[in-house]
Amino acid sequence: xxxxxxxxxxxxxxxxxxxxxxxxxxxxxxxxxxxxxxxxxxxxxxxxxxxxxxxxxxxxxxxxxxxxxxxxxxxxxxxxxxxxxxxxxxxxxxxxxxxxxxxxxxxxxxxxxxxxxxxxxxxxxxxxxxxxxxxxxxxxxxxxxxxxxxxxxxxxxxxxxxxxxxxxxxxxxxxxxxxxxxxxxxxxxxxxxxxxxxxxxxxxxxxxxxxxxxxxxxxxxxxxxxxxxxxxxxxxxxxxxxxxxxxxxxxxxxxxxxxxxxxxxxxxxxxxxxxxxxxxxx
Amino acid sequence: xxxxxxxxxxxxxxxxxxxxxxxxxxxxxxxxxxxxxxxxxxxxxxxxxxxxxxxxxxxxxxxxxxxxxxxxxxxxxxxxxxxxxxxxxxxxxxxxxxxxxxxxxxxxxxxxxxxxxxxxxxxxxxxxxxxxxxxxxxxxxxxxxxxxxxxxxxxxxxxxxxxxxxxxxxxxxxxxxxxxxxxxxxxxxxxxxxxxxxxxxxxxxxxxxxxxxxxxxxxxxxxxxxxxxxxxxxxxxxxxxxxxxxxxxxxxxxxxxxxxxxxxxxxxxxxxxxxxxxxxxxxxxxxxxxxxxxxxxxxxxxxxxxxxxxxxxxxxxxxxxxx
Numbered sequence: 001x002x003x004x005x006x007x008x009x010x011x012x013x014x015x016x017x018x019x020x021x022x023x024x025x026x027x028x029x030x031x032x033x034x035x036x037x038x039x040x041x042x043x044x045x046x047x048x049x050x051x052x053x054x055x056x057x058x059x060x061x062x063x064x065x066x067x068x069x070x071x072x073x074x075x076x077x078x079x080x081x082x083x084x085x086x087x088x089x090x091x092x093x094x095x096x097x098x099x100x101x102x103x104x105x106x107x108x109x110x111x112x113x114x115x116x117x118x119x120x121x122x123x124x125x126x127x128x129x130x131x132x133x134x135x136x137x138x139x140x141x142x143x144x145x146x147x148x149x150x151x152x153x154x155x156x157x158x159x160x161x162x163x164x165x166x167x168x169x170x171x172x173x174x175x176x177x178x179x180x181x182x183x184x185x186x187x188x189x190x191x192x193x194x195x196x197x198x199x200x201x202x203x204x205x206x207x208x209x210x211x212x213x214x215x216x217x218x219x220x221x222x223x224x225x226x227x228x229x230x231x232x233x234x235x236x237x238x239x240x241x242x243x244x245x246x247x248x249x250x251x252x253x254x255x256x257x258x259x260x261x262x263x264x265x266x267x268x269x270x271x272x273x274x275x276x277x278x279x280x281x282x
Numbered sequence: 283x284x285x286x287x288x289x290x291x292x293x294x295x296x297x298x299x300x301x302x303x304x305x306x307x308x309x310x311x312x313x314x315x316x317x318x319x320x321x322x323x324x325x326x327x328x329x330x331x332x333x334x335x336x337x338x339x340x341x342x343x344x345x346x347x348x349x350x351x352x353x354x355x356x357x358x359x360x361x362x363x364x365x366x367x368x369x370x371x372x373x374x375x376x377x378x379x380x381x382x383x384x385x386x387x388x389x390x391x392x393x394x395x396x397x398x399x400x401x402x403x404x405x406x407x408x409x410x411x412x413x414x415x416x417x418x419x420x421x422x423x424x425x426x427x428x429x430x431x432x433x434x435x436x437x438x439x440x441x442x443x444x445x446x447x448x449x450x451x452x453x454x455x456x457x458x459x460x461x462x463x464x465x466x467x468x469x470x471x472x473x474x475x476x477x478x479x480x481x482x483x484x485x486x487x488x489x490x491x492x493x494x495x496x497x498x499x500x501x502x503x504x505x506x507x508x509x510x511x512x513x514x515x516x517x518x519x520x521x522x523x524x525x526x527x528x529x530x531x532x533x534x535x536x537x538x539x540x541x542x543x544x545x546x547x548x549x550x551x552x553x554x555x556x557x558x559x560x561x562x563x564x565x566x567x568x569x570x571x572x573x574x575x576x577x578x579x580x581x582x583x584x585x586x587x588x589x590x591x592x593x594x595x596x597x598x599x600x601x602x603x604x605x
Contacts, residue, residue: 014426014456016463018405023436023467025401029389031360040386048374051415116368120431123334124387125360280338 034127041121041134046141058104059146063097067153070096074217083158090154090161091244092216095175095236097150098143099211102179103203105139106186107196122278129275136183143179147172162249171246174259178239181263184270191277210236235262285348287312287439287470288333292342295328302328304494305342310472310487312438315465317485318474319582325494326474327367330441333472334364347438363432367443370428371416377403377427378412384434402430406460422453429460439470446480458483478582488582492590506579509588513580514550514558519571521545527570534561546573551580551588 032040049055071089075082109132112118121131151159151168161168186203193199213230220231231237235258242255288310295303303325310316318326331337333346335355343350349357364370371380378399385395403412406426411419416427425445432440442461446454461471461484475481481488482502490498490505498505514535518527524541528548531539535557539550552558558577565572580588 014406014460014463016459016466019433019460019463020467022401022405023433023464023469025398025436027390027394027398028435029391029394032387032389036389037387040383043386044372044375044383047379048372051374051376112372115373116366116370117372119331119336119364119366119368120370120384121387122336123359123362123364124384125356126387281336 031125034130037126037130038133038137041131042137042141043134045135045138048138049142056142056145059101059142060149062101063093063146063150064153066097066100067093067150068157070217071154071157078218086154086157086159087161087248088219088244089217090151090159091171091247092214092240093154094147094150094172095240095243096211096216097146098175098179099182099236100207101143101146102139102182103186103200103207105136105183106190106199106203109135109187109190110193110196110199113190128279129271132187132274132278136180136187139183140176140180143176144172147175161247163245163247164249167247167249171243174246174256175239175243178235178259178263181266184267184274188270188274188277191274191281210234214240216240235259238262285345286310288316288344288346288472290333290342290344293329293332293339293344294341295325295332295337296340301494303332303339306491306494306496308344308489308496310470312470313465313468314486315461315471315473315484317481317488318472318491319476319478319481319485319488319586320474320491321476324491326476326491327443328494329491330364330443330472330474334362334441335359336364361437362439362441363435363437364441365425365428365432365443365445367447371424371431373417373424374415376413376415377408377419377423377430380416380427380431381434384431388435398434402434406430407456420453421449422456425449425453425457426460429457433464433469437469439472440464442471442473444474444476446475446477454480478586482582490586490589497589498585502582503579505582505585509551509580509585512552512555512577513584514552514561515574515576515578516548516562516565516572517544517546517574518548519546519573523570524548526568527565530564530568530570531561534564551584552577 070093071082071086074089075085078085118131163171185206186199189199189202193202209230213227214234214236215231216236220228220237223231238255238258242252242259244250245252245255286309288308290306290308293303293306294301306329318329320326328337332339333344333351335351335358338352343352345351346358347361349361351358372383375383381399381402382395385398390398400409403409406429408423408427408430411423416424419427429442429445445457445461449457461473465471473484485502487499487501488505489496498508500508516527516531518524524546528539528541531548531550535550535552537550537552539548541547542549555577562572562575
């Protein structure tokens with residue numbers, strides 16, 4: 001047996017008899033539920049953050065820069081002063097920070113697929129969407145971090161949300177629902193595009209009109225008609241309006257329902273497309 | 283159980299114009315190692331991926347352990363394991379975390395998963411490395427953690443896709459020992475390889491695959507026998523004498539004698555062993571010094587060359603699509 005060979009202390013040779021005994025363990029637990037496997041994959045995403053904490057760079061530094069930049073860039077010009085503008089822009093910047101970060105979901109997935117670990121996941125007898133759902137659940141943690149960081153920065157520069165703590169939490173919750181739904185576009189992209197760079201490019205192209213052609217920064221009433229028309233149908237505008245109402249404690253309109261509807265549409269359309277590609281890749 | 287481990291009829295997978303797998307018929311019995319031998323791009327990985335239900339066949343049918351790979355994919359998945367060509371573990375996680383992850387996905391609880399992970403780390407000689415991230419593992423350790431992840435729940439059939447590609451000789455021997463241990467236990471192993479000596483060492487039966495088609499099948503001995511009764515290798519003392527030796531041997535043996543990359547060596551596939559003695563005597567009498575000679579069964583390299591008309595290590599033009 002190879003165990004008698006002199007081997008380095010750290011790396012010992014595998015032992016045939018131990019392998020045989022490991023194989024003879026016939027324990028075959030009951031098949032776990034879809035929720036359980038999804039949560040396990042979410043746990044994997046958190047472990048990755050633990051080992052590669054740099055991953056949190058985009059959800060911490062990035063929102064701070066965005067918040068400060070946009071608040072002070074537009075604050076004086078649009079609302080006269082930063083303190084007046086902050087109530088308007090804080091929920092908007094929150095939405096922008098989180099939605100912008102969602103596209104990293106796609107690049108991460110592509111990297112995973114290229115490394116081959118997804119082959120193993122796909123060969124397991126589990127609920128098929130769970131690696132993807134789990135990944136998005138793990139990302140939700142990153143989004144929450146981004147939301148907290150952005151909120152703190154806004155509070156520090158004078159934001160006093162009228163909806164109080166509960167309002168802000170509800171606003172973030174709605175934002176997370178939408179971000180999770182939007183994530184399925186990126187998972188789909190990552191299954192049809194070959195490189196993380198390409199995904200980044202297409203995702204930026206999709207996000208640009210969604211984020212900037214919206215009511216995040218300015219009231220659309222000063223915009224030309226064609227742009228107003230776009231802003232009106234842009235789901236991000238509805239999301240921002242709903243989040244703003246929740247956080248600032250103003251009256252919540254139909255935008256909440258519209259946002260949830262959009263989320264459902266995104267999940268059903270891009271979730272199905274993703275799973276179709278996932279089941280039968282190239 | 284009566285049913286075969288793997289049975290396919292006319293399995294086809296096309297990528298654009300390329301028929302990566304071009305009508306494969308297999309009937310592989312349970313137990314032992316079945317080798318899938320072919321050069322890069324022959325279609326080995328594509329075939330394995332269809333059988334492991336990662337991709338769907340464009341045509342043809344297949345059953346794995348009696349379950350249809352298209353209609354009963356989930357049944358197949360719960361009985362087979364796959365160790366891919368590229369490390370199919372998460373290199374950002376530690377070895378232990380990887381095994382716990384797979385164990386949890388199979389339904390082990392937290393404590394059960396930890397216990398199973400420790401057991402496997404120990405068996406595969408990775409106990410001390412268990413808390414290091416896989417990224418920092420050597421090639422051989424990666425392969426081992428990969429195979430360990432494949433047997434978290436004992437599979438009936440294990441697909442090993444080029445398990446020793448890129449490994450140093452010692453690690454390769456370790457992987458071979460692992461495969462032998464699993465076969466002794468009773469697991470059926472389907473192994474792809476582009477190394478002929480690996481197929482020779484491990485596989486009970488071998489399917490030779492080239493440009494998406496199976497061109498020969500049998501035991502290593504059968505495949506070798508199909509080429510001829512043996513091969514004579516001769517190394518002359520002085521490289522200047524090789525041409526003389528070649529013409530002399532060609533005359534005496536009455537078969538083509540080939541030159542090799544080694545400037546002193548000659549090789550010939552022979553039908554009649556009796557002639558060899560005479561030929562060597564003739565060399566000696568004409569004053570050509572022989573440094574070395576051997577008479578043996580043909581190597582699988584020669585088998586491959588004879589079957590395909592090109593050497594095993596020169597890739598065919600067809601590109602294997604790993605994704």
